[in-house]
Amino acid sequence: MEAITVSHLRKFYxxxxxxxxxxxSLKSLFARKYETIEAVNDISFKIDEGELVGFIGPNGAGKTxxxxxxxxxxxxxxxxxxxxxxxPWDKKAEFLKQIAFVMGQKNQLWxxxxxxxxxxxxxxxxxxPNAQFEQTLNELIDLLDIKExxxxxxxxxxxxxxxxxxxxxxxxxxxxxxxxxxxxxGLDVVMQKKIRDFIKEYNLRYKATIIxxxxxxxxxxxxxxxxxxxxxxxxxxxxxxxxxxxxYADHKLISVVFSEPVxxxxxxxxxxxxxxxxxxxxxxxxxxxxALAAAEILKNFPVEDLNIEEPAIEDIIRELFTGKNYA
Amino acid sequence: MKKYLAIxxxxxxxDLAYKVNFFFYFFRQTLQILISLLLWRTVFLEKLVFQxxxxxxxxxxxxxxxxxxxxxxxxxxxxxxxxxxxxxLSNSLLWPLSFFWSFFSFxxxxxxYRLFYFLLGIIILAAVSTTGxxxxxxxxxxxxxxNAALLIxxxxxxxxxxxxxxxxxxxxxxxxxQITDLAGGGxxxxxxxxxxxxxxxxxxxxxxxxxxxxxxxxGKITAVLVLKNIFSQYFxxxxxxxxxxxxxxxxxxxxxxxxx
Numbered sequence: 001m002e003a004i005t006v007s008h009l010r011k012f013y014x015x016x017x018x019x020x021x022x023x024x025s026l027k028s029l030f031a032r033k034y035e036t037i038e039a040v041n042d043i044s045f046k047i048d049e050g051e052l053v054g055f056i057g058p059n060g061a062g063k064t065x066x067x068x069x070x071x072x073x074x075x076x077x078x079x080x081x082x083x084x085x086x087x088p089w090d091k092k093a094e095f096l097k098q099i100a101f102v103m104g105q106k107n108q109l110w111x112x113x114x115x116x117x118x119x120x121x122x123x124x125x126x127x128x129p130n131a132q133f134e135q136t137l138n139e140l141i142d143l144l145d146i147k148e149x150x151x152x153x154x155x156x157x158x159x160x161x162x163x164x165x166x167x168x169x170x171x172x173x174x175x176x177x178x179x180x181x182x183x184x185x186g187l188d189v190v191m192q193k194k195i196r197d198f199i200k201e202y203n204l205r206y207k208a209t210i211i212x213x214x215x216x217x218x219x220x221x222x223x224x225x226x227x228x229x230x231x232x233x234x235x236x237x238x239x240x241x242x243x244x245x246x247x248y249a250d251h252k253l254i255s256v257v258f259s260e261p262v263x264x265x266x267x268x269x270x271x272x273x274x275x276x277x278x279x280x281x282x283x284x285x286x287x288x289x290x291a292l293a294a295a296e297i298l299k300n301f302p303v304e305d306l307n308i309e310e311p312a313i314e315d316i317i318r319e320l321f322t323g324k325n326y327a
Numbered sequence: 328m329k330k331y332l333a334i335x336x337x338x339x340x341x342d343l344a345y346k347v348n349f350f351f352y353f354f355r356q357t358l359q360i361l362i363s364l365l366l367w368r369t370v371f372l373e374k375l376v377f378q379x380x381x382x383x384x385x386x387x388x389x390x391x392x393x394x395x396x397x398x399x400x401x402x403x404x405x406x407x408x409x410x411x412x413x414x415x416l417s418n419s420l421l422w423p424l425s426f427f428w429s430f431f432s433f434x435x436x437x438x439x440y441r442l443f444y445f446l447l448g449i450i451i452l453a454a455v456s457t458t459g460x461x462x463x464x465x466x467x468x469x470x471x472x473x474n475a476a477l478l479i480x481x482x483x484x485x486x487x488x489x490x491x492x493x494x495x496x497x498x499x500x501x502x503x504x505q506i507t508d509l510a511g512g513g514x515x516x517x518x519x520x521x522x523x524x525x526x527x528x529x530x531x532x533x534x535x536x537x538x539x540x541x542x543x544x545x546g547k548i549t550a551v552l553v554l555k556n557i558f559s560q561y562f563x564x565x566x567x568x569x570x571x572x573x574x575x576x577x578x579x580x581x582x583x584x585x586x587x
Contacts, residue, residue, distance in 0.1 A: 013583065068417075071421060072420070072421075073417050073420055073421070073582070074582070074583070075579075075580045075582075091420070093423035093424070094423075095423075096421060096422065096423035097423045099421075100421075101417075101421055103417070106414070106415070106417065106418070108418040110337060110341050111341075112341045112344040112345070113337065113340055113341050113344070117337055117340060117341075118337075120333070120337075121333050121334065121337045124329060124330050124332075124333035125330050125333065125334070125422050125423070125424060126423065127330070153344075
């Protein structure tokens with residue numbers, strides 16, 4: 001069953017342009033110049049119940065705008081949206097009780113109070129029965145390891161501790177649909193891993209539908225089977241990560257360790273040299289020609305070790321965003 | 328209802344984290360009264376009665392003013408504008424609640440412990456009152472004050488929601504505040520204004536928020552006028568309620584949920 005349907009969503013912003021400096025400010029007092037930004041322009045996709053989908057794209061691509069429209073925070077300019085059968089903008093209580101939106105750069109925890117107070121408040125706001133609250137909270141404390149920090153004033157917590165408590169606060173009412181906007185931003189690798197494991201666990205345990213945006217490919221690689229790539233307000237790819245690789249990576253990498261110094265010019269004939277730090281060389285070779293190139297190298301050079309690899313997903317995505325050949 | 332009480336409680340707890348802040352609020356207000364009294368002292372050196380007020384009456388006026396303002400005063404516009412500007416409004420918009428009443432509860436939660444000082448002050452002032460206090464008068468006074476607080480809250484909510492369109496309005500808010508304070512009797516008794524001006528100020532709704540409660544407490548107005556003014560309070564509350572609801576619906580559509 002579909003949990004989320006987005007059809008031809010469009011959201012444009014009007015931003016006021018100001019020339020730099022005092023003179024610019026004065027000018028803009030009288031004649032304001034506006035510019036329209038196409039944050040989201042005609043996007044359509046469907047997400048099934050229980051699916052965990054990664055939403056990626058460069059800064060300003062329209063990811064957050066889409067999530068905000070799906071949670072009812074933004075009024076779409078055009079298009080049809082349905083989340084759990086509700087139209088988000090109506091902000092029906094039954095709808096809001098089933099979703100949560102975690103923004104990695106914003107906090108919903110009360111700054112001057114310990115996180116526990118926010119949990120209690122959310123329990124009341126979402127009308128969570130006592131028994132369910134106790135159970136959910138205990139599970140969250142356990143999964144996120146926040147027992148110790150729950151009673152410390154929020155502003156005294158570290159970013160990682162706070163983020164874990166943010167997640168807990170957003171999940172007290174066991175939302176069926178979860179929008180996670182950069183949940184691991186600014187966290188160290190250990191904490192990133194913990195948050196990832198938790199999201200995976202929550203998805204499985206509660207069959208929750210999750211959309212996750214992140215700049216860390218690690219998040220997406222580890223969590224999402226399906227990826228939506230968005231750029232300049234347009235959906236440019238919808239499929240699995242392996243499909244991205246199959247579709248956009250037109251080359252493979254051959255990394256070779258040589259036993260003695262080799263001639264760079266000779267190597268160049270076989271493929272594009274990505275890095276050359278003797279004795280290790282990485283060559284980028286067109287997909288169909290990899291086997292041939294590898295054989296050539298083995299035959300003509302003093303090879304100690306040779307590996308053929310897919311390019312890193314980060315590189316493919318980066319090339320995708322900078323090269324812009326989505327066809 | 329329980330949900331809104333939970334918000335009120337949380338907001339009260341959050342405010343308790345800054346007890347010293349409240350103490351200084353109290354201190355600042357007292358200082359302000361003393362300074363104005365010092366200035367007025369020079370006027371009263373020349374005459375014993377000015378516009379129907381003796382110096383003692385004026386002292387009394389300022390103290391009622393202080394406690395009335397402790398109860399009715401509101402920085403809701405400033406808070407709301409901040410929420411809109413920073414995008415923090417998103418958090419509350421995601422709650423399955425009415426934003427208006429959530430914000431109302433939040434607002435009163437921050438005032439809970441001012442109320443303690445308010446009650447203390449009003450009891451003292453009632454005790455030294457020369458115009459006589461009785462239970463009925465106290466009940467009517469309570470009604471007037473609650474209306475006044477609601478009126479100010481609605482007015483401030485109205486100003487705050489302008490932030491949907493005019494992003495930075497803090498200095499406009501400050502300016503408006505001075506004007507409305509002056510027109511409402513928050514700087515000095517309206518009787519001190521020239522006749523025409525004071526008559527005009529009494530027609531404006533700002534009078535109903537500060538000047539009217541004080542004058543009622545002083546026992547300066549007739550029963551008919553009291554009823555008429557209470558009716559006016561309800562009239563303005565009614566009007567503002569619709570204006571605010573209308574603006575809110577429009578504004579939320581404009582909301583850009585900034586902050587990323």
